[in-house]
Amino acid sequence: MKTIFLSIFISLLLLGCEQTKSVEYYQNHPQEARERSLECKNKSIISQDCINAYKVGFPKDQFDDEDNIIP
Known part of the structure; x- marks a missing residue:
């Protein structure tokens, strides 16, 4: 059983x-x-995978666009 x-x-x-x-x-x-x-943004997921994807998917020069910012 165990x-x-x-x-x-x-x-x-x-x-x-x-x-x-x-x-x-x-x-x-x-x-x-x-x-x-x-x-990740839509599902409010915070994981290392999401962080890695975010670093590439939305470079720093795109931070001005509020739609691209993960809360």
Whole structure:
């Protein structure tokens, strides 16, 4: 019985994990960085992946546009 619960717990834990992509990855995939940044903004997600995407998807010179700022 304990192994069943342990197996379920580990499965749920692994399902909740999402691969964090690096800034370098997003620099090589700028469109994906922009899409991920907007998704993070719309869903109010704060994660390292979102931060990395935001650094590339919305460079500092675009901070003037209020639509591009993640709260």
